[in-house]
Amino acid sequence: MVDQDVSTRRRASEGSTDRPRLPFAAKVIAGAAVVLLGGHMFLTAVYNAPSEELKYGVLPGAVADRYIRPYLVQDYKIFAPDPADTDRQLWVRAWVEEPDGERVRTDWINASHVELSEAYRKTLRKQLSVVGAERLMAAYSALGDAQKQVAAENHLDGKELYALNDALLAADDSNAAAVSEFIRADNYVTSYATQVAHAMWGEEGEIVGVQARAVYDPVIRWADRRDPDAQRPPSRYTDLGWVPPMEWPGQDREAFTRTFRAWAEQAGEGQS
């Protein structure tokens, strides 16, 4: 009885008698597939290595990057290293030339608050203005002090952001990559701000300038959570001057306006 048990177990472990025989071709192909699988697993792990030095210094990080892009791009810094503890917002205001020639400055509008006004839309991430705010804040933070001073001035002459780009490089040309990243982010938020300006104030006159601002507004700190009088810590923001409006070919102002105004009314923004 015991002997029989042992032999049964042995046969089962050898997997020869109680299983179908595998064709030779199947074994070869499966073996090759397992090798490829191993390569994929290794490069996926390298791509996600939780430290730059480890990824590019010790492991073949560059090879992994080439393997992963564009189909398998992934990023698992979910709420990490620390979760966001600030509301990221994009604020917009415009400089409007009215029909009688007078130029007026509008109030700020919190575009992110507008985009988040429909509860169901919160699940449709990410909000475009929040992406803009994050890109702008990151790119702005990477600029040098002299460049930040330049960015705070107005650059209304010429077209688009060329004047700002040239002024930034004139102030400090040691970090050209950071400047072009900043210009790209600024281009994105300025183009968005232009659409917001047309949607909210386009009927009042011609939009001659826009100003966008990424605002990081911290929530009540953990230590103050039980204090009913607790104040939010002061906000951080990007201090940018006025730039000309920017519009792209094919842009449909009407379509943007329909949606944005409906949300703005719901959010109670821009009613002043």
Added chain:
Amino acid sequence: MSTVGVVGNPVTRVWERFLHWLLDARKASYGLAVMRIGFGAMTVTILAMYLPNFSYSFGQGSRWGEALFRNSAVNDYVWPIPLLFSRDDPDQLLLVKILVLMGVAVVYALGWRMRIVSPLFVMLWLGFAATNPVILNTGHYQTFRIFLLFLLLADTSRRWSLDARRRARTGEEDPALGFGAWRLPRWVPILANNLAVVLIGYQLCVIYVTSALWKLQGTTWVSGVASYYPLQLEELTMFPWLNHLAWQITPAVYIASWLSVYGQLLFPLFLLNRWTRIGGLILVTGMHASIGILLALPWFSLMMILGDMIFIRDRSWESAMAWVRRAPWKARRGSRAPANADAGVSATAGAATAMPAVTPAPAPPLPELPQEIAEEREAQPSSRP
């Protein structure tokens, strides 16, 4: 545990067993079906939610974002994907294309002719990403794309699908692929399916472990207050009163933070043993469910929960279904004879190596079902031993 007297060294034996695991039968067929149904339904729902303002997000109302669209990797997809959607399409045409994509997603969920529909859906979905990569090439959509690509290898319509119903009707449970007189060997689709299962399982482990390793580099996760902050963000708050309630009990915030990090970190180890696997799945599912509800991330959470379903073996799904069919609340009515209990279980209950199921063990074998009832019970061809 001595190996004396057994032919072949341990490495060879493990390799042989692994080859049989890869080549003998399709694994996780129920879990893959759940993924298919969930992914299709999720896509339809998300697109339906975007529809009222589709131009603002993807159409002519969104062209202002070109600065970030231009250099996105989604513009480099292989031909013919870039031809399917274009940022030059007028809104009317884009709307038609989105509706087509939704229709294909419905068919994907239903599991009809999946060998054609699965690649078609993937191509349309990837093509759609070009309309606004700022949305569709970030966040959970990246992982969604990875899973969809892996599912191309899998036989996702083996269960709970129109394909399975058709195969059950024609009696061709596993028709061989081929053209004319030439037939692909039967082990090829089995191997592809099981590779997909390994790829998805590995990807899930990578997601959990790397996100835990990133979190451990922060201070708030280690100190335990991390889960408080996202609950306060406007962007992530669906139900303010609920979020306010969630951080009222201080120890609960600490426990939620630590469970999240260490549950993720140890996830692969949980998978090693059956009981820890059940515990681990309950833990991460609970984590995803609370993230989905409290932090306005239902789609990311749902996608992860659906992916985790492949870790539940077919045998467990079958015993669970048998248990539901035999459930006491139904037996009382007497309308459904307890004879309905089987079909799905009969093939597996007798397996010599069967582990105890999560649910109560099946009753003793019952008489065979009449033919028409067996056919009615669609999409459950019994697996061949």
